[in-house]
Amino acid sequence: MNKKITVILSLMFLFISSSVFAETIVLKSGRTVEAKILKKTDNSIKVDVEGIPITYYLNEVESIDGNRINIASSAKDSSSDNKSLSQSQNENPKAKAFFENGTKYFEQANYTEAIKEFTKAVEINPDNARIYVSIGMSYAGLGQTQLAIGNIQKARELLRRQGDYLGVDAMDESLAHLVSQKKEISIEGNISDYAKVIEADPQNGYAYVMRGRLYKKNGNFDNAISDYTKAIDINPKNVFAYNGRGLTYEEKGLYDQAILDFTKAIEISPIYSTAYGNRAYAYVLKGNLEQAIPDYNKLIEMKPTDSDVYIGRAYTYYLMKRYDKAWDDVHRAESLGYNNPTFINELKKASGRDK
Numbered sequence: 001m002n003k004k005i006t007v008i009l010s011l012m013f014l015f016i017s018s019s020v021f022a023e024t025i026v027l028k029s030g031r032t033v034e035a036k037i038l039k040k041t042d043n044s045i046k047v048d049v050e051g052i053p054i055t056y057y058l059n060e061v062e063s064i065d066g067n068r069i070n071i072a073s074s075a076k077d078s079s080s081d082n083k084s085l086s087q088s089q090n091e092n093p094k095a096k097a098f099f100e101n102g103t104k105y106f107e108q109a110n111y112t113e114a115i116k117e118f119t120k121a122v123e124i125n126p127d128n129a130r131i132y133v134s135i136g137m138s139y140a141g142l143g144q145t146q147l148a149i150g151n152i153q154k155a156r157e158l159l160r161r162q163g164d165y166l167g168v169d170a171m172d173e174s175l176a177h178l179v180s181q182k183k184e185i186s187i188e189g190n191i192s193d194y195a196k197v198i199e200a201d202p203q204n205g206y207a208y209v210m211r212g213r214l215y216k217k218n219g220n221f222d223n224a225i226s227d228y229t230k231a232i233d234i235n236p237k238n239v240f241a242y243n244g245r246g247l248t249y250e251e252k253g254l255y256d257q258a259i260l261d262f263t264k265a266i267e268i269s270p271i272y273s274t275a276y277g278n279r280a281y282a283y284v285l286k287g288n289l290e291q292a293i294p295d296y297n298k299l300i301e302m303k304p305t306d307s308d309v310y311i312g313r314a315y316t317y318y319l320m321k322r323y324d325k326a327w328d329d330v331h332r333a334e335s336l337g338y339n340n341p342t343f344i345n346e347l348k349k350a351s352g353r354d355k
Contacts, residue, residue, distance in 0.1 A: 095124040108269035307338035323351035
């Protein structure tokens with residue numbers, strides 16, 4: 001993953017139903033209802049719509065989760081349907097708990113633990129595309145592209161079988177990014193996309209984070225900060241929201257606030273390397289060069305083969321006029337493939353040496 005991560009597969013993740021364990025009920029009137037089925041009889045279903053139980057007669061229903069309703073056969077199939085429903089009701093609470101745990105780990109950038117929890121969820125609920133998407137997102141966060149691709153392909157096949165062609169299109173776009181770039185997945189959408197998601201699900205922290213990124217990219221920093229803050233209100237342990245808000249404060253020259261947000265992200269998830277790099281750079285911008293060095297040291301421990309990290313520390317040493325240490329880091333970076341004559345020439349002039 002690159003240093004400033006865009007939320008991985010986020011828009012595609014949002015396209016899939018925000019209620020992981022709800023059924024999609026299409027009525028003959030054309031209306032679509034996302035709800036959990038509480039009870040099913042030979043001629044009706046009782047569903048939970050945002051905490052309100054509602055009964056629909058089957059002659060009103062076109063399909064449930066893509067399966068067309070055949071009233072004539074419903075009595076014959078009711079035994080197996082009820083068995084399946086009963087199993088789903090017994091299994092879903094456990095799957096939901098594992099999924100929620102995985103989401104918490106993911107938002108802390110603890111992708112390894114997230115994968116463990118999502119895997120437990122998918123073992124219970126193997127027909128849920130969104131869980132496979134979450135596993136793919138987590139593998140992408142670890143830079144394990146091939147495993148990410150495999151899970152997105154599983155999600156795509158499930159969505160194809162379920163007739164969710166919008167989801168299939170989103171999977172195809174995600175796979176194209178993964179296969180062609182092999183580094184970073186960035187499906188940004190636009191501000192109106194996320195506004196629609198937020199309108200439908202006001203507690204969707206991912207949507208606020210992604211819209212905040214777009215506001216920041218467009219230079220609308222105040223709106224970006226507002227969205228990141230809302231995401232933090234929804235989940236005070238969302239490291240992506242703290243990191244994004246920190247970057248936005250940095251753009252406004254508010255380095256103290258930026259450093260506080262990067263620090264909070266690190267406190268929540270000490271393995272979140274991006275926040276160390278961003279805090280180090282914020283210290284440099286503020287002129288606190290000595291404080292930047294420990295963050296670069298930690299980042300090098302975490303990413304010892306990343307030439308850019310060595311150059312970040314080299315540049316800081318250059319500003320501190322500690323040229324010998326700057327050259328040591330440049331040499332390490334060069335051994336890892338770094339080649340930027342502009343900085344090296346500046347270092348040559350300042351240090352009075354060629355290498």
